[in-house]
Amino acid sequence: MTEPVVENKKHRRKLIFLLLSGAAGIILLVIGGYQLMEFTDSTDFCGRLCHQVMYPEYTVYQESPHSRVNCVECHVGYGGGYFVRSKISGIPQVWAVLTNSYERPITTPVKNLRPARETCEQCHRPERFAGDLVISHTTYAPDNANTERVDTRIMRVGGGEAEAARDIHWHIAASVWYLPLDAARQDIGWVGVEDSSGGLAEYFSPDKSSEITPERIEKERRLMDCVDCHNRATHVYRSPEELVDTALAQGKIDKTLPYIKWQGVTALDPVNPSLELAISKIEAIREFYRNNYPDVLAAQGASIDRAIEELKNIARLTTFPEMKVTWETYIDNIGHQKGPGCFRCHGKLEARQAGAEKEAIDADCSLCHYLALQ
Amino acid sequence: MKLFREIFDDWLTRAAGIVFVLIFALVIFNIYSDLPERYPFFGVFNFGMVPVLFIVGGIIFFLAILRS
Numbered sequence: 047m048t049e050p051v052v053e054n055k056k057h058r059r060k061l062i063f064l065l066l067s068g069a070a071g072i073i074l075l076v077i078g079g080y081q082l083m084e085f086t087d088s089t090d091f092c093g094r095l096c097h098q099v100m101y102p103e104y105t106v107y108q109e110s111p112h113s114r115v116n117c118v119e120c121h122v123g124y125g126g127g128y129f130v131r132s133k134i135s136g137i138p139q140v141w142a143v144l145t146n147s148y149e150r151p152i153t154t155p156v157k158n159l160r161p162a163r164e165t166c167e168q169c170h171r172p173e174r175f176a177g178d179l180v181i182s183h184t185t186y187a188p189d190n191a192n193t194e195r196v197d198t199r200i201m202r203v204g205g206g207e208a209e210a211a212r213d214i215h216w217h218i219a220a221s222v223w224y225l226p227l228d229a230a231r232q233d234i235g236w237v238g239v240e241d242s243s244g245g246l247a248e249y250f251s252p253d254k255s256s257e258i259t260p261e262r263i264e265k266e267r268r269l270m271d272c273v274d275c276h277n278r279a280t281h282v283y284r285s286p287e288e289l290v291d292t293a294l295a296q297g298k299i300d301k302t303l304p305y306i307k308w309q310g311v312t313a314l315d316p317v318n319p320s321l322e323l324a325i326s327k328i329e330a331i332r333e334f335y336r337n338n339y340p341d342v343l344a345a346q347g348a349s350i351d352r353a354i355e356e357l358k359n360i361a362r363l364t365t366f367p368e369m370k371v372t373w374e375t376y377i378d379n380i381g382h383q384k385g386p387g388c389f390r391c392h393g394k395l396e397a398r399q400a401g402a403e404k405e406a407i408d409a410d411c412s413l414c415h416y417l418a419l420q
Numbered sequence: 421m422k423l424f425r426e427i428f429d430d431w432l433t434r435a436a437g438i439v440f441v442l443i444f445a446l447v448i449f450n451i452y453s454d455l456p457e458r459y460p461f462f463g464v465f466n467f468g469m470v471p472v473l474f475i476v477g478g479i480i481f482f483l484a485i486l487r488s
Contacts, residue, residue: 056426061485063427067440068481071474074443078470081450085467088457095460 086133092117096143099152102366103281109363112280115169120280123160124168131158151371155231155277162272166279170272172218175205181415184295188308192294192301199415209242214414222270224391225263227254231274232377234390236263237407249395249407275387278378285373286314289360298356300349304342309334310357314364317372324361328354388414432484439477446470 085091093104107113112120122132135158142148179201187193204213211219221240227233235258237249250258273279284292290310293299299306313327335343335350343350364373377385393409428434446469450456456463 056429059423060427060433063433064436064481064484067436068477071440071443071477071481074447075470075474078443078447078450078467078474081447082467082470085456085463090457090460091463095464 083129087116087118087122089116092121096139098368099143099148102283102369102371103152105366106281106283106363110280110282115280119168120165121156121159123165128160150369151375152369153229154376155273159273161269166272166276172205172215172272173207173211175203175215177203178213179203185291186294186301186307188305188311190304192303192305192307194301199417201415202413217270217275218272223267224270224274225258225267227251227257230377232386232390234395236267237391237395238263238267248398249391250398251394252396252404275379278376278380281376282378283371283373283376284363286360286364287311288373289363290357293356293360299353300346303335303346303349303353304339305334306331306353310353310360313357314361317367318361318365319367321361321365321367324365325358328357328361331357430484430487432480432487436477436480436484439473439480443470443473443477446473 089104093100093107107117118132122128139148181199181201183197183199185195185197187195202213203215204211205215206212206219208219223238223240224234225236227235233251233254235251235254239247239249241247268274290299290307294301294307299310301307309331310328313331314324318324318327331354332343332350366372379385379387379390381387382389389409392407392413394406396404396406398404428437446466450466450470456466
């Protein structure tokens with residue numbers, strides 16, 4: 047009789063242990079699962095795990111105005127639905143990395159990026175923007191004196207609530223629809239502006255009218271948002287010339303060094319086939335001063351060393367041969383200096399009204415900016 | 421000690437105990453260490469091991485329940 051009782055007691059103890067450890071295991075799984083989720087949402091995970099693929103994006107992100115914003119805050123956003131979707135869409139990306147079959151460079155725009163109204167506008171509020179913005183742009187000539195030139199423009203940033211919105215940020219306050227005809231969204235075939243009564247003012251690309259059908263508009267049209275202009279707000283690939291100008295303006299490179307702008311830009315543009323080669327070209331700048339300006343080298347040797355260090359940093363921001371990325375790879379839609387930008391629609395698309403004279407969307411410079419002296 | 425010897429007298433319960441201790445150690449390690457963040461590959465392994473161990477533990481748990 048005693049043996050079955052002892053056995054039962056033993057089994058009961060085992061069962062209690064298993065149940066307690068099972069319950070504690072569930073609690074630990076919840077904690078561990080949360081840690082895993084947090085880790086996969088971290089910038090280190092996105093930027094450093096797929097080191098070669100993400101290296102250019104991660105490098106320029108760290109220098110961007112959004113470097114304190116985690117990747118997932120724009121690429122995933124808030125809420126469970128987008129979280130699950132992002133994890134699922136990440137599976138083919140992991141496969142592409144493991145099989146070395148990813149695109150070089152990565153193509154843009156990101157197709158499944160969440161609308162900017164749900165990401166950018168969590169921090170920025172276009173309806174609170176108002177007035178103009180003074181932009182001063184300092185550049186240096188590639189001459190002996192690195193001659194400085196300051197170009198100051200006043201940008202009509204504008205903004206405001208839907209009905210009162212004006213200037214550039216009117217595009218966000220109003221409901222502006224557009225139909226891109228290419229994957230890069232550079233060729234716009236149609237624009238429709240909704241008014242408060244539900245009417246639609248339509249503008250068409252005159253040379254693409256055969257490609258634009260009401261069905262296609264209905265199916266493929268997109269509501270304009272922040273990233274249609276600010277498409278490189280974070281992964282900003284600036285040219286060596288721009289970066290050298292900025293470093294000179296910030297005093298990181300001594301502008302009293304003769305020909306330093308020319309030397310710096312020549313070392314990095316055109317792009318070098320490797321970072322090592324770019325750095326060795328930059329090191330050779332010391333030789334340039336030794337051979338041509340020995341007195342400058344003697345008097346300003348420390349400035350030359352600082353300039354060389356800063357130029358090496360610029361080389362790291364502009365040399366990405368593994369991913370075939372340069373400052374010309376991705377078109378920046380802001381303005382119109384690096385791509386068609388505003389002129390994808392302005393000056394190109396025309397109103398189509400029966401019997402009326404065709405009128406293009408205004409492309410007057412003063413719509414967006416004017417010179418400070420005016 | 422006798423109690424422990426009694427509970428862990430078969431390999432299934434012993435395995436369940438080891439899995440539980442491993443999950444616990446991993447979770448505590450991940451809370452206090454910054455190594456997984458500094459070395460993302462190590463992080464993937466470390467954070468990913470928790471659900472894997474839980475599944476292994478779950479299988480052992482059911483086998484142990486069925487046997488006892």
